[in-house]
Amino acid sequence: MAGSDAENRSGDEEPEKHKEESEDARGSGGDENQDEEQQGGPPAPVGFWHPKLNHVRKEAMTKWTITTAFLMAFILAVLSIYWGALYHVEKNISSLVIYVVDMDGQTAPYNTNGHEPIVGPLITNLARTMVASETPTLGWGVVSGADFGYDPMQVRQAVYNWDAWASIVINPNATAMLYSALENGNTSYDPMGACQLTYIDSRDDTNWYDFMSPIISAFMTEATTKVGQEWTSMVMQNATTDAALVRNAARVPQALSPAIGFSQYNLRPFYPYQIIPSVSIGLIYLIIVSFFSFAFYLPIHFKYLKPEGHPPLKFYQLVIWRWCATISAYFMLSLAYSFVSLAFQINFSGGNPVTSETQVTWTVDGYTNPDGWGNATFPVYWMLNFFGMIALGLACENVAMIVGQPWTGLWLIFWVITNVSTAFYDIDIEPHFYYWGYAWPLHYVVEGSRQILFGLHNRLGLDFGVLIAWGAVNSVLFPFCCYFMRWKSKHHVHEYYK
Incomplete structure (x- = not known):
């Protein structure tokens, strides 16, 4: 009995001892972690400044600093591409050629009526003065009417063919009609018949409304003023000896003020306005959709490799399947777009x-x-978007397989910015650094879309050719990128279990 009581007391004292040790352990986080680690359980959470996290904090802060510095440098470098696209517009705006074609008094019967032309020489001299000035201006090009057979319609055709961004034609009868109005009292005289401005704002509405129209409007205003001053001065001098001029001027005041005007012909207006997304911002989503489709379809492709109740597919056949499935997806996604x-x-x-x-x-x-x-417009438009998605999307597929996460997000930013910078703005007015944009795919999707939707000068052969070339090159690279992704995946698994 005594021995039994002693054992019971010993058993009672032992739990008390363990209880005290447990309480002591809770007072020290390090001891508790050691006990739990020795028992095989996960370590308990500790505070941010716990000594055992010293190396973790150091590593985390180092990587945070390096990552932040890299992203800052990336933002500065890549976003600067977009901001810099229009950095030297004033310097390069002369690349936007405007024809000034003088036909005034150059052909019969207006070259034999005894009146020296006034309107044409004044306007062409103004154009030459603007070119010679130090003020940045458009590329005013004075062209002889003989180059167009003295036919204003041929000048319009040149504008339609993209030989020039716009044209100002001084009509063959510009000065003759002024003399006729005052000599004969022709009350039907219309100053707007003296000159004509031809342009196509749907070729590039940003160019026209932001850079060209303000300068051309100022040019026409100054031209009207100069001609009005010169012509009115001549009329008033002759009126001192010819009373008929005074009577006729009273009947035809528009022959003195404004004397001349400019009829305007916008051959292909930018209308309707819901087209704007189709030739600008909306095309960004063509890139984004083609980019994110990679992540949606990749799990589907990998089902052929997972031996879940079936043998895995040969890898080279998986590559063929992936390419065919990707192109087929682009075919349908571009239709939805x-x-x-x-x-x-x-x-x-x-x-x-x-x-x-x-x-x-x-x-x-x-x-x-x-x-x-005509009725084939929609299929042509669809095919342009289809080949555009192939050009833009296969490049994204290849890069995604090469660089992997998280670098694919940076690639998307780079891909969007470099394409937008050279597609939504005219490369001719950008610094020469941006001339690589003539090889980038979105430039030709935008150009082709405008031609299809506005009936512009047809260069679809070039547009489709560049897009198909992009698709062909990326198709050749596609299997190599697939094999590289498989190699990289196996290498990472080997390193993990090493």
Whole structure:
């Protein structure tokens, strides 16, 4: 009995001892972690400044600093590409050529009526003065009317063919009609018949409204003023000896003020306005959709490699499947993208009464944009988006397989910015650094979209050619990138278990 009591007391004292040790352990986090580690359990959480996290804090702060510095440098470098696109517009704006074609008094019967031309020489001299000045201005090019057979329609054709961004034509009868108005009292005289401005704002609405229109408007205002001053001074001098001039001037005051004007012909207006996303910001989503489709389809492709109740597919056949599946996906996704423009009633079905390249498109009576291919316009537009998605998307697929996460996000930013900088702005007015943009795919998607939707000068052969070349090169690289991704995946697994 005594021995039994002693054992019981010993058993009671032992739990008390363990209880005290447990309480002591809770007073020291390090001892508790040691006990739990010895028992095989996970270590308990500790405070941020715990001594055992010293090396972790040092490593984390070092990597945080390096990562932040790298991202800052990336932002400065890549975003500067976009900001710098229009950095030297004033310097390069002369690349936007404007024809000034003087036909005033150059052909019969206006070159034999005994009146020296006034309007043409004054306007061409003004153009030469602007070019010679130190003020940044457009590329005013004085061209002889003989180069166009003294036919204003041929000048319009040159603008349509993108030989110039716009043209100012001084009509053959500009000065003759002024003399006729005052000598004969012609009350039907219209100053707007003296000169004509031709342009196409849908070729590049940013160029036209931001850079060209303000300067051309100022040019026409100054030209009207100069001609008005010179002409009125001549009339007043002759009126001192010819009373008929005074009577006729009273009947035809528009022959003195403003004397001349400029009829304006926008051959292909930028209309309807819902086209704006189709040729600008909306195309960014063509890049984004093609980029993110990679992550959506990759798990589907890998099902062929996981032996879950079936043998894995040979890898080279998986590569073929992936390429075919990717191109097929682009085929359908580009159709969905194209349907958006169709849903918002952009004209794809023909019917605009104006088909002439030198006449202004009708945008009244329910008519909108002139499609470039009649009833085949939508299929052509779809195919442009399809090949554009191949060019943009396969590049994303290849880069994603090479660099992996998280670098693919930086690639997307780089890819969007470099394409947008050289597609939404005219490369001719950008610094020469941006001339690589002539090889980038989105530039040709934008250009082709404008040609299709506005019936512009046709360069679709070039546009499709560049996009197909991008697709071909990336298709050749595609299997190599697939094999590299497999090698990298196996290498990382080996390193993990090493």
